[in-house]
Amino acid sequence: MEDLILVAGATGDLGGKLCRSLLDKGARVRALIREESDRKKVEELRRSGVEVVAIRFKEEDGLITACKGVSCVISALAGLRDVIITAQSQLLNAAIKAGVPRFVPSDFCTDFTQIEPGENRNFDLRREFKDILDASDIQATSILNGAFAYVLRYDIPLLDTRSKSITYYSGKADWQIDFTTVEDAAAFTACAALDADAPRSLRIASFRTDPDELAALTQKVFGERFDLNEKGTLEQFSAYIKKTRAEDPEGESQLYPQWQQMQYLHSMFAAHHHTLDNDRYAGLTWHTAEMTLKEINNKKA
Numbered sequence: 001m002e003d004l005i006l007v008a009g010a011t012g013d014l015g016g017k018l019c020r021s022l023l024d025k026g027a028r029v030r031a032l033i034r035e036e037s038d039r040k041k042v043e044e045l046r047r048s049g050v051e052v053v054a055i056r057f058k059e060e061d062g063l064i065t066a067c068k069g070v071s072c073v074i075s076a077l078a079g080l081r082d083v084i085i086t087a088q089s090q091l092l093n094a095a096i097k098a099g100v101p102r103f104v105p106s107d108f109c110t111d112f113t114q115i116e117p118g119e120n121r122n123f124d125l126r127r128e129f130k131d132i133l134d135a136s137d138i139q140a141t142s143i144l145n146g147a148f149a150y151v152l153r154y155d156i157p158l159l160d161t162r163s164k165s166i167t168y169y170s171g172k173a174d175w176q177i178d179f180t181t182v183e184d185a186a187a188f189t190a191c192a193a194l195d196a197d198a199p200r201s202l203r204i205a206s207f208r209t210d211p212d213e214l215a216a217l218t219q220k221v222f223g224e225r226f227d228l229n230e231k232g233t234l235e236q237f238s239a240y241i242k243k244t245r246a247e248d249p250e251g252e253s254q255l256y257p258q259w260q261q262m263q264y265l266h267s268m269f270a271a272h273h274h275t276l277d278n279d280r281y282a283g284l285t286w287h288t289a290e291m292t293l294k295e296i297n298n299k300k301a
């Protein structure tokens with residue numbers, strides 16, 4: 001009998017791609033959906049061959065039933081404390097009670113264990129859930145994929161096609177930053193979910209690039225070399241983000257307020273992978289930095 005993988009957050013961007021990758025690998029996939037979930041996305045999941053189970057996270061019996069017979073639970077939920085701590089804990093407890101052997105939390109980010117507490121609110125929540133998970137009687141695997149490559153499309157200071165500039169901090173023009181496309185993260189995570197021996201953390205990147213290399217690539221792809229711009233130290237950037245956060249209490253209830261986006265940029269220069277597990281599974285292909293910049297250029301043309 002094929003493995004049965006339970007996906008929470010299957011109606012989301014990563015979760016939807018994860019379901020497809022799992023089905024491609026011949027796994028059976030069960031998706032948790034809620035009353036609030038987008039009907040169209042639920043229908044798409046159903047049509048693709050995913051078993052859809054409607055639950056309420058706070059109703060334990062239904063969650064336990066949904067977890068029965070499952071070999072790995074993958075959480076691709078996105079949200080703040082009510083999701084990353086509360087809903088994921090409800091899911092984790094149900095998985096343990098149903099006898100599920102393995103759990104993949106919704107980390108899918110930079111190696112947050114390298115980031116100082118207080119520097120990135122969304123990573124602080126992941127660190128808090130990691131403590132809960134590590135104290136639980138279940139085998140866990142976190143997928144640490146750096147930043148999703150699509151953030152480079154958003155004219156962030158690291159690659160701003162409007163001002164044609166590339167910003168970096170603390171002299172780190174040669175600091176390698178990890179990027180992974182959502183598709184590559186989904187394909188790798190599907191392999192990890194089917195791998196009974198997967199370790200506690202797996203580090204991946206579709207590509208790693210640094211500001212110097214990005215500048216060279218802008219010449220090649222955009223036909224014009226963007227200006228490299230050092231904007232102070234990471235300590236100064238951190239102090240500025242803390243001030244911006246203090247002035248925006250409403251942002252505390254938003255997933256990606258402006259200061260949170262700056263925290264992600266700060267984290268890109270504060271932590272990176274020292275080794276990669278990209279080669280753990282055969283047959284995966286990885287997007288490159290040049291492909292990503294070409295896609296950005298084509299969209300702007």
Ligand SMILES: NC(=O)c1ccc[n+]([C@@H]2O[C@H](COP(=O)([O-])OP(=O)(O)OC[C@H]3O[C@@H](n4cnc5c(N)ncnc54)[C@H](OP(=O)(O)O)[C@@H]3O)[C@@H](O)[C@H]2O)c1
Nearest residue numbers: 009010011012013014034037077078106108109146147148
């Ligand atoms: N490294 C990076 O640069 C990067 C960038 C973006 C995201 N991520 C991470 O990737 C993971 C997936 O993100 P995504 O962009 O795929 O998210 P997404 O598209 O926004 O999807 C979020 C999913 O979470 C579910 N959800 C939201 N609120 C919920 C709640 N209160 N209770 C239960 N379920 C809830 C949604 O289900 P419904 O349809 O039922 O609402 C949906 O399936 C997250 O860990 C996110 O932080 C990383």
